[in-house]
Amino acid sequence: MRYIVIGAGAVGGTIGARLYQGGHDVLLIARGAHHEALKRSGLRLITPDSAETLDIPAADGPVPTRDDDVLILATKSQDTIAALAPWPSDLPVVCAQNGVANERMVLRRFERVYGMCVWLPAQMPEPGVIAAHAYPYSGMLHVGRYPQGVDELAETIVSDLGKRGLVARTSPQVMRWKYAKLLSNLGNAVEALVGHVPGMSDVAQRARAEARTVLARAGIDYATPEEESEARGHKVDPRPIEGIDRSGGSSWQSLARASGSIEADYLNGEIVLLGREHGVPTPVNETLRREANRVARERQAPGSMPLEGLLALIDGRSAAGSR
Template identity: 35%
Template sequence: MKFIVLGAGGVGSYFAAKLLRAGHEVLLVARGAHLEALRTEGLHLFHPDLTCSMPVHAVDMEALSSIDVLEYDAILLATKSMATREVAIFLAKRLRGNVKIPYIVSLQNGVENEAILCDYFAEEYVIGALTRKIGAHVIAPGRIEAVGEAETIVGTLFSTAENELFLETLAQSFNEAGIPTHTTYDIRQELWKKLIINNGVNALCALLEVKTGVLFDDTKLSSLVYGLMQETARAARSLHVKISQEDVDAMFELISHFDSIKPSMLVDWEHHRALEIDEICGIVIRALHQIGEDAAYTKTIATLLEFKTEKRNHDRD
């Protein structure tokens, strides 16, 4: 298959490396020093089960404008969630007037990316996806450090015979590339199950500047994580997403027994990048507010993290 990985950071580059090794054609879209390193030195992946280096074809967004995107089977969208609308507008301009377009597969954090993409593209071409049991980060330009197996789930928002066939082909390609993948008929539920994990640990780790393992080594902190997860589940149910208590407990067990990692918000904090607070925490706060409930755990952590971020930005000015 032919893929564009748009947002070739940690997770995007990990997928690119695995797909390239399996013989697929991959175009990486990146920026800055990371892009220059990819062009001149190639992509270097460091994983407990795989260390490899390879030449790659990498471009920036501006150069992507001159590339025939219609030649590709799928665009794997791995940008930060706050960039989804901007990227969707860019792609919509490139693809305007074409009846058939590449499938757009969101591998992002959060549960609202697919709805944003559907504002610009026919929903049968938007594929929801998530990957978990993975920690992958750019440790230096062109160099990716990763742990975990990147368990991936993909699903359509609106099923047709054509996109169901694509989904099976995509899952097969991922599996053959060493990315364990299965399809689902309820991708919305799976996205919220991942958000249970993300809202449980991501902002809290950034606030405390600790890896996930630290949270579960401390009884009081792990109880905070569980409270955040329960709150996320209530938010999901308020939006008519089927999340059971067993789902919450399963997600708690999954992350508590996974390798101790730096979640994405902690990595972004360390690199002075914008944090996905609204995309991960905000949706929980808003959903519960709409039914007259207070998201006490989530609102407290998000508020403290926002204050911490604003203070650092003020101190730097």
């Protein structure tokens, strides 16, 4: 079986590297300078206790496929449709992405779709280099068939992932884990907008409290913090890597790259959508969604918005009773 990792950035690159180290056939799909570096020098994977250069095959677009190919999609949610458009729809797709909308989007075209809930703190400090900060394992991955269930392929994927540097588990209700991860990701926009300043976590908690009300009204279940803590244990603990400053999360990194887009529509925006469907106001998440998109569109640097300005917008929208 060959794993084709579409979007071999921080998360996809780490997953691809660990699969390759475990003896599996892997192809990384990347773009621009990252692809050029992979082709020229291989993938440099740096962890808290090791550094290794891996000669993993790489391409910058679709390649002739095989019957045993599995697509691992690790792009941002806003790029899902475009990233998969050139690939044959008879291949299985694993959505190794934040948010909960990707699996349903992919299922419109691909029959075999798998959700993957990813806890994997990593970054790409430069093209061709991935820094995976967790120790002793680089990440915790829950995998299941979408919309529910575990089949033979899910079992095989989990077995392959667990051979080197990753903790992987099957889950017949994988979306419970992805909704729990969604709650934690609601703070991504806050971090990206204002940076690590006093009061940042309070705004993130307001976004999560609002989201829990929405999920309760919608009747959507999610893994509890106790379940998450038990699953990770001390297996996936972020650690410093000498010589590499750990930057912010995925949304912070999108702004730092000045990519022009950000994932907020599929994180905070998911809560806004559910709130509108079920009649629950979501002023905190709607403000975060709008402002994150504005800052990304204007290519502003991460942490460039004053916390006081963000709070004023949230309070103004709350007072207006916005949904």
